[in-house]
Amino acid sequence: MTISLEGKKALVTGGGRGIGGAITLALARAGADVVACYRDGGDHVDRLAETLAGTSGKHHLMRADVTRAEDVEALIQTCRDRLGALDVLVNNAGVISHVPFAELTPAEWHRVVDTNLTSVFTVVQAALPLLSGNSSVINIGSGSAFVGLALRAHYTATKAGLVGLTRSMNRELGPRGIRVNVISPGVVQTEKELSPEIVARYTAMTSVGRLGRPEEIANVALFLASDLSSYIAGADIDAIGGI
Helix, strand or coil: CCCCCCCCCCECCCCCCCCHHHHHHHHHHHCEEEEEECCCCCCCHHHHHHHHCCEEECCCEEECCCCHHHHHHHHHHHHHHHHCCCCEEEECCCCCCCCCCCCCCCHHHHHHHHHHHHHHHHHHHHHHEEEEEEEEEECCCCCCCCCCCCHHHHHHHHHHHHHCCCCCCCHHHHCEEEEEEEEEEEEECCCCCCCCCHHHHHHHHCCCCCCCCCCHHHHHHHHHHHHHHHCCCCCCECCCCCC
């Protein structure tokens, strides 16, 4: 079954590569007009822009750091100017680092928390005037949210917090016709190279016998962006390959 998003307007943060890039492309190919932001440019952004140019609709990629209030303001203004409204908002921007808890600095804690969690609050709040009475907000979390991982206390804290934030936002925004859900991916093979040891370790943990692909997470986002998911709200959807 083909999902159509014809006529829908979408914003994707962290939409230049990896899972975010796959979501940007999936929404565009389904017929949505898409604005996507990225923090760091490069060949990956140029390749995505070229691919988007081959799809129908109006699409725009822009640089924005979602931890900066002025960048968020510019991002939402771009959506207002180019799209007029928003039907879909995907919060994918995120960072991770591996630091022993005893060595975790306040600066690194805030860098990860501000990017992964605070930015969702900031972007959604700023976008509220553009969200219609039949909108879908999709937050990208992590399957590790409630597991707890060594060296990633700051990261898992943000992803667990994102589930709570999602459910609370949904309680308040649901009556306004804005559904809020979170997708929690497992280990996904993106452009970033993983060592053979890591690939083997996580592959053995899955029931499907492999790592995930960005487009498989994008397919879940595509479903949540569509009217097919009209009764799914406040949910945490695992896409972890059976770990």
